[in-house]
Amino acid sequence: MRRTLYGPDHRAFGESVQEFVDRYVTPRHEKIIEQRFIDREIWKQAGELGFLGLEIPEEYGGSAAGDYRFNAKLTEVLSGVSAAIPSAFGIHVDIVAPYLVHLTTEEQRQRWLPGFCTGDTVTAIAMTEPAAGSDLAGIKTTARQEGSDWILNGSKTFITNGFNADLVVVAVKTSPEKKAKGITLFAVEKGMEGFERGRKLDKVGQPESDTAELFFSDVRVPAENVIGEVDRGFIHMMTFLPQERMNCAVSNIAHARALFDETLTYVTERKAFGQAVGSFQYNKFTIAELSTQLDVTQAFVDACVAAHCDGELSPADAAKAKWWTAEIQNKVLDVCVQLHGGYGFMNEYRIAQAWKDARVTKIWAGSNEIMKEIIGRDLGL
Numbered sequence: 001m002r003r004t005l006y007g008p009d010h011r012a013f014g015e016s017v018q019e020f021v022d023r024y025v026t027p028r029h030e031k032i033i034e035q036r037f038i039d040r041e042i043w044k045q046a047g048e049l050g051f052l053g054l055e056i057p058e059e060y061g062g063s064a065a066g067d068y069r070f071n072a073k074l075t076e077v078l079s080g081v082s083a084a085i086p087s088a089f090g091i092h093v094d095i096v097a098p099y100l101v102h103l104t105t106e107e108q109r110q111r112w113l114p115g116f117c118t119g120d121t122v123t124a125i126a127m128t129e130p131a132a133g134s135d136l137a138g139i140k141t142t143a144r145q146e147g148s149d150w151i152l153n154g155s156k157t158f159i160t161n162g163f164n165a166d167l168v169v170v171a172v173k174t175s176p177e178k179k180a181k182g183i184t185l186f187a188v189e190k191g192m193e194g195f196e197r198g199r200k201l202d203k204v205g206q207p208e209s210d211t212a213e214l215f216f217s218d219v220r221v222p223a224e225n226v227i228g229e230v231d232r233g234f235i236h237m238m239t240f241l242p243q244e245r246m247n248c249a250v251s252n253i254a255h256a257r258a259l260f261d262e263t264l265t266y267v268t269e270r271k272a273f274g275q276a277v278g279s280f281q282y283n284k285f286t287i288a289e290l291s292t293q294l295d296v297t298q299a300f301v302d303a304c305v306a307a308h309c310d311g312e313l314s315p316a317d318a319a320k321a322k323w324w325t326a327e328i329q330n331k332v333l334d335v336c337v338q339l340h341g342g343y344g345f346m347n348e349y350r351i352a353q354a355w356k357d358a359r360v361t362k363i364w365a366g367s368n369e370i371m372k373e374i375i376g377r378d379l380g381l
């Protein structure tokens with residue numbers, strides 16, 4: 001179906017992202033999977049091409065595109081490679097960027113943003129803890145003030161880019177008695193004493209991204225590293241979560257579409273009982289249903305991206321886009337595995353890896369159940 005979201009500039013941008021993928025990512029894909037992180041040279045190359053600073057003002061080295069469709073295009077093209085690569089880049093470009101642009105002081109922007117744009121400073125965001133994921137108000141990592149510094153103690157888990165990040169935006173309780181109203185965001189930087197990473201976590205899928213535990217043991221963080229206002233961290237996070245959810249939605253549907261297209265080729269070529277397996281009526285109807293679901297879902301996601309560009313995307317619509325695309329992505333990939341027969345269960349087939357990669361999209365960045373909570377609340381329930 002013809003999409004109207006993108007204009008010529010977005011399409012040209014998409015072509016340059018595809019060139020970057022073909023030249024720098026695909027040749028190293030196997031190595032990235034083995035080492036379980038994206039090489040710094042790839043980050044720097046992305047920086048050089050202007051992909052990392054899409055939301056960063058020009059005076060700090062960004063392109064300040066001021067148009068989320070460029071972010072969406074970047075995510076879409078990267079999702080054609082795998083699900084984890086757009087996730088690692090998305091954390092930096094889509095998710096951390098707004099915190100560092102909109103909540104920071106001039107001094108902080110000058111200190112952090114140039115490296116952010118070049119890929120010298122890779123970032124992560126750490127909200128989840130071993131005992132608190134969905135219930136963010138329940139986090140236990142604390143900071144107490146000592147002079148003008150803050151002393152951080154606690155731990156985080158499942159943090160994307162966590163193993164290699166140079167700067168991590170960390171959600172911390174500064175006034176535990178105030179629950180959600182007592183959370184502050186800190187920039188914790190590589191090399192700060194008492195800041196340690198655990199192992200790279202052994203995930204079921206998404207091997208390209210480094211997902212790690214983080215430990216804070218009396219980490220002294222200067223007041224200059226507080227992001228936004230003290231005790232307003234929860235509100236800050238809620239402000240930027242719709243963009244995080246759009247990043248997920250755009251990636252989910254693009255990933256599903258890429259694998260659906262590959263499967264279509266497969267079922268045309270693979271024969272059983274003397275005919276292409278896609279031509280049996282049962283399979284033909286199943287594929288027709290998936291094709292319909294992909295198109296309808298894409299139309300909703302595109303409408304949400306357009307609304308986000310106009311500053312009109314509601315948290316409930318972002319939640320709808322996130323959970324629905326996760327559902328459709330998993331459904332599409334499950335059927336695609338089935339259509340590949342035994343080959344669909346072999347790790348050497350991309351569909352098998354994609355199927356494993358997709359499972360987490362119903363869990364992370366706010367699970368499907370939490371998305372439905374948000375929608376239900378919006379309906380007054």
Ligand SMILES: Cc1cc2nc3c(=O)[nH]c(=O)nc-3n(C[C@H](O)[C@H](O)[C@H](O)COP(=O)(O)OP(=O)(O)OC[C@H]3O[C@@H](n4cnc5c(N)ncnc54)[C@H](O)[C@@H]3O)c2cc1C
Binds near residue numbers: 091132373
């Ligand atoms: C690969 C990966 C990467 C991640 N990257 C990051 C990252 O970069 N930064 C970060 O901060 N976090 C990250 N996360 C964490 C992720 O956001 C959490 O795992 C997610 O929010 C769920 O939290 P939890 O794992 O603690 O599950 P829990 O909160 O313990 O939930 C367990 C189950 O209970 C359900 N549940 C919880 N509350 C309710 C409710 N009110 N109603 C109905 N059901 C409910 C959940 O939906 C889920 O099914 C990542 C996770 C993974 C797996």
